[in-house]
Amino acid sequence: MAARAESTPAVPDWQRGKVASWLVTTDHKRIGLVYIVSSGVFFAAAGVMALLMRTQLATANADVVTRESYNELLTVHGSAMVFLFAMPLIAGLGNYLVPLMIGARDMAFPRLNALSLWLYLFSGVVMMLSFLAEGGTAQAGWTAYPPLSSQQAGNGMDLWILSLHLIGVSSLLGAINFIVTIHNLRAPGMTWTRMPLFVWSMDVFAWLLLAVLPTLSAGLTLLLLDRQAGTHFFDPTGGGSPLLWQHAFWFFGHPEVYVLILPAMGIISEVLPVFARKPIFGYKAVAFSSVGIAFFSMLVWAHHMFTVGLPNVLNVYFMIASMIIAVPTGMKIFNWLATLWRGNLHFDAPMLYALGFLSIFTMGGLTGIFLAAFPVDWQLHDSYFVVAHFHYTIFGGVVFGLLAGLHYWWPKLFGRLLDERLGKASFWLMFAGFHVTFLPQHFLGLLGMPRRIYTYGEGGLWEGYNMASTIGSYVMGLGVLVILVNMAKTSRTGRRAGNDPWRANTLEWYTTSPPPEHNFDSVPYVTSPRPLYDLRRRLKESDAV
């Protein structure tokens, strides 16, 4: 006993405090929670920015925010939603759940994990504080095309670059951590084809980040040098090319949307089987199509550049490559539909969000076909049609997927169930608000409204669709409030979850809710992608005997 006590590292007293213990933690669950809560804060901030923009655009010639503020809002809304909300929320859920789902005690590198978290928090602080820089924060959009971005006066743009550099390092370290964890720490018996599909998606997520994020960081470094060190990488007055940045940015930027959507798809592949009481239809197709999507996502970037006057042969190549990527995506959608077939479906909030994902993401995928056909893209590019398209994929896809995951795993994270009535109410508000916001934006784009304009003079349909869109965005805002009320209300009074309130399939439900610091006392030998289903069946059989 004495020897055992000695081998436990001593925790200094000051690290035991309520606040201090969170500051010094290397526990993947606590790190995951800090990620999740902070991403929620940035979601709220970036969401308010979106509402401000929608308020400005509700009527023609409105004067709610200045031109300058509008460009700041659109830049930080986009950057924060991608880098400070969606990626960290995925990192948070992944951090909390990947070790639990593979039966491990922690991530492979707990202290590196803490470093990722803190770099992310600093990155977020830098981006938000950049509003206070002289001349305001970055105003060139989240895509930061030079020469607009390289010419912006003041240091707001430099702080924006610093923020993205920090999150870049954070994400790379996190990606390495996920890969090493998933490849090395799986429970006995958990072969690659018995791994939960969410873990599959997190593995592909991490490899894809590792492949493309350095390109963004390199581009950002060149942009910073152009701004501060007198280089001319993107500056035509010194022989540079503004298009070089677009290649670097989109080589990262297009895969980035798959970096975001793949984990959401992984969540859907966990939720649908549990609430349909069936195994996933075509496990291998669902798992391997993620790999296919990730691979092809690195070969399609210039479909964001169809209007820069690329040679025809490149336009043709990027059109065909972009269309091919629809195939593995379509496979997933049909596999999910088949998972519902002959199931015993119950419509708790996680299932509603998952079904919402399925219906909305399908629409986002389909509008992508218009944009892949480059002559049609010449008409639609940089219009509100594109804004609608990517919100159907990123909001309707990623956010609905993540909300399905949050509602599904909330009882595991906090030990209490969310309120079902509030959960359903939030879903219907979000679902209806979403379509009212973004469906009319397709029409606006086709009518000729470019994205990123702070005002317009047209009345009539332009104003009508814009007003509808604004009303929808407020309905979604209400939906988010209902979710928050639900979380707050059930934190004290919610029904106790027990280990496994959903009778789910994967190992995280084998331990208590929330799990103890060491996660598991023991882990069952894994014989299929559904270890807990197998366990329940074995128990039933032994009961029968």
Add this chain to the structure above:
Amino acid sequence: MRRTPLLSACVLAALALATAGAALAGNGGIAPVEPRSPNADGIRDSYWLILAVVLAIFALVEGLLVTFVIRFRRGRRQRFEDGAQLHGKSSLEVLWTAVPVLILFAIVAFVFVKLPGIRNVPSADAAAGRLDVAVTAHRYYWQFEYPNGAVSVDTLRAPVGQPVKLTLTAPDDDVIHSWWIPALGGKIDAIPGQTTSTWFTADRPGVYKGRCAELCGLLHAEMLAWVEAVPKPEFDAWLEREAAAQQAGTSKLGEQTYAGACAKCHGLAGQGDIGPRLDGSAIASDPAGIEKVVREGRNAMPTVGAAWSDSQMDALTGYVKERFGSGG
């Protein structure tokens, strides 16, 4: 629980109504705006084909989804009762991999057929000839230069029925803009240090409005463009008259240049907005001072007129002095 499919049906019905409403409003955004040029026409044909395919897939997927949600809901079954334990079926998976590939290649084939009519600039040797216009995109105005040296700002005059080829660029110290007149075809970026090109042939007289489609800074939303298509004889006469008037300094170019290049910041009445007030200011009566500022820029003001010809510069300084000069 019963209400879920019902609500889905209601939402879908509402969406269908909204869509139908948009369609009834005379293409209220259900397709690209009424094309007025063959390239825009080809784009819209491709759009309709894709829309038809996409609507069919949409109906199939969402139809299956709603059907399954209704048909396989729990109903009176036990909450945790197993559904059918089906792990997959290879033939089905091959089917829904192969069929989309075929559909996508059909779309690509159709685009290939339409592509030459959309992309290829008609030859200058054709019977109708061709008008070549050099377009320079500035923060925050468009400058058009016709073959005979005449220039115009923000409004491009064009002959009906004759192909117009646009060669676009932006000054090296400017930013990226994008040319987009929806009725006359797709976008093409105007990029500093590079040239790009596009074309249109207006099929009837009219004024077609467009906007800069690439975020270019503070006044991106105010960077509008118009193409004014007029019958060819009228256009030819105008072009000759305009070039002569600009040489002689009797054209309206000064006013046009002011409205396009200056007024968006200094106000149409010179009252000031982003830029300082010009009406009654000392510099308004100082042509050399104005020229220095518009050629070299000052503080936040870009070098809007760095490349203006002397006649355009004189037209502008003359207009500003006459309109806003304080009796100097």
